[in-house]
Amino acid sequence: MSDLAWIDAALTAARPQALGALLRYFRDLDSAEEAFQDACLRALRTWPDKGPPRDPAAWLIMVGRNAGIDQTRRRARQTPLPDEELISDLDDAEAAAAERMDGADYRDDVLRLLFICCHPDLPATQQIAVALRIVSGLSVKQIARAFLVGESAMEQRITRAKARIAGAGVPFEPPGPVERAERLAAVATMIYLVFNEGYSSIDNAAPDRAPLSDEAIRLARLLLRLFPAEPELMGLAALMLLQHARTPARFDAAGAVVLLKDQDRRLWNPRMIAEGLALVDKAMRHRRPGPYQVQAAIAALHARAARPQDTDWAQIDRLYATLERLRPSPVVTLNRAVAVSKVAGAAAALALVEPLEDRLGGYFYFFGLKGALLDQLGRVEEARACFDRAIALAHTPAEAAHIRMHLDRLAPPPPEISDCPLPGR
Amino acid sequence: MLYAILCYDHEDVVWSWSKEKEAAVTADLGAVQTRLAEAGRLGPVARLLPTTAATTVRKSREQLVIDGPFAETKEQLLGFYVVDCTDLEQAIETAKELARANEGEGSYEIRPLALYKPAPGPFQ
Numbered sequence: 001m002s003d004l005a006w007i008d009a010a011l012t013a014a015r016p017q018a019l020g021a022l023l024r025y026f027r028d029l030d031s032a033e034e035a036f037q038d039a040c041l042r043a044l045r046t047w048p049d050k051g052p053p054r055d056p057a058a059w060l061i062m063v064g065r066n067a068g069i070d071q072t073r074r075r076a077r078q079t080p081l082p083d084e085e086l087i088s089d090l091d092d093a094e095a096a097a098a099e100r101m102d103g104a105d106y107r108d109d110v111l112r113l114l115f116i117c118c119h120p121d122l123p124a125t126q127q128i129a130v131a132l133r134i135v136s137g138l139s140v141k142q143i144a145r146a147f148l149v150g151e152s153a154m155e156q157r158i159t160r161a162k163a164r165i166a167g168a169g170v171p172f173e174p175p176g177p178v179e180r181a182e183r184l185a186a187v188a189t190m191i192y193l194v195f196n197e198g199y200s201s202i203d204n205a206a207p208d209r210a211p212l213s214d215e216a217i218r219l220a221r222l223l224l225r226l227f228p229a230e231p232e233l234m235g236l237a238a239l240m241l242l243q244h245a246r247t248p249a250r251f252d253a254a255g256a257v258v259l260l261k262d263q264d265r266r267l268w269n270p271r272m273i274a275e276g277l278a279l280v281d282k283a284m285r286h287r288r289p290g291p292y293q294v295q296a297a298i299a300a301l302h303a304r305a306a307r308p309q310d311t312d313w314a315q316i317d318r319l320y321a322t323l324e325r326l327r328p329s330p331v332v333t334l335n336r337a338v339a340v341s342k343v344a345g346a347a348a349a350l351a352l353v354e355p356l357e358d359r360l361g362g363y364f365y366f367f368g369l370k371g372a373l374l375d376q377l378g379r380v381e382e383a384r385a386c387f388d389r390a391i392a393l394a395h396t397p398a399e400a401a402h403i404r405m406h407l408d409r410l411a412p413p414p415p416e417i418s419d420c421p422l423p424g425r
Numbered sequence: 426m427l428y429a430i431l432c433y434d435h436e437d438v439v440w441s442w443s444k445e446k447e448a449a450v451t452a453d454l455g456a457v458q459t460r461l462a463e464a465g466r467l468g469p470v471a472r473l474l475p476t477t478a479a480t481t482v483r484k485s486r487e488q489l490v491i492d493g494p495f496a497e498t499k500e501q502l503l504g505f506y507v508v509d510c511t512d513l514e515q516a517i518e519t520a521k522e523l524a525r526a527n528e529g530e531g532s533y534e535i536r537p538l539a540l541y542k543p544a545p546g547p548f549q
Contacts, residue, residue, distance in 0.1 A: 271539050275478055275539070282478065
């Protein structure tokens, strides 16, 4: 790897730790980002000659903190009334910092940095955008491209979100166990949002979003290294790895969706699957099931099946039943219906699906599945109506094309029906 | 004399390589491995999954099982086994068996393999 590429990768890897620590010292996101930026510039100047430091994050924190203090002092000299109190605070922080370079305290720094992006007042897309900017360090341009909006619009959105975060006050006191668990849960949700933002739209419409899934996995691995005994974090990382492993097989050359059962399993990424399965294995030992672990266990059963007909649908049905208890949602029941259709047939699945229509009447997958079940039961006209509604609700051309394929596969309407004059005509 | 060559790098960087980068490195390393194999000098080759997939069994303290990699700095890497296990549970049992046979202060770190190439043939 060239020097610059290596430095770039090392800076990206060290960013959450370094920025998280600088945020703790300066207690202000803008100052921390500025200090981190200074430290990165210095790294680019000195690392190529002197070689990279043994611990890039520690180096960046030290250099960033000194740069930040210089900045504050310069500003203090320029203003008529120097803020002595602020400077002495920083000196205290410096002394404390020297003792803290062993990394044990990083975990709450990184968690805090991620947690402030999960502000409940921010809509999900803004949480994602601001996390990608602050924690991952993606450029505004990259983020704008991922969200298919203009750069200045995204700049404004991120600036507003950051102002909101600053206004809310960043929690600096070390979290207690309950609070830490709450922060971890909020952060896990946000990381999964980032993942899905990339995963749900990897198609011809938005190729620039694909890296978001990789980034989410990177953040989950980072958290897992800091909190190695959290089974839900293992589950989250495993779930994303097992889903992402299938990405090369999810779309055909024309960009159309390829369903799980039709995917060429040789295209699945074997290393991501190996890592995902290892993490599921690790999580299970804790016997503390949670939603991410159960979803990962379901993904693991798909990953373990060499052929679609080898899938253990009975176990998947049981796992979805567990998930329904842990996190009741009509979408979970809808997914369970797929497993039920394999184990107990389309009629049993349809009985599970039909009561969901009130709540999922605007959901593409609901009509896609209901149509497929009706089709299996030979109720072709009702299936056709469902597929028509699914097309109307499709978000991407790939989704619509997939349903159209189902429609084309339906038996043609019998002539006596199609020849009938429609009522009222 | 047989030598083990242990590979160290920043796993975060290496596991974020693009597919192209990954393929290029694999090809370059493969060329070296082929030369070694042709000279009858190559033993088994293994690549470990990231440390996040690791579990550690302490030899002392009632064979405590800890999530994550071996983290102490006062002990050194002394050797390794490659064992086929049905799951992590069996791997842990195997490590405990080794621990009972060789009681002491150390640990066994269990790391699933991402890749395993058996020795292409006997050493020459």
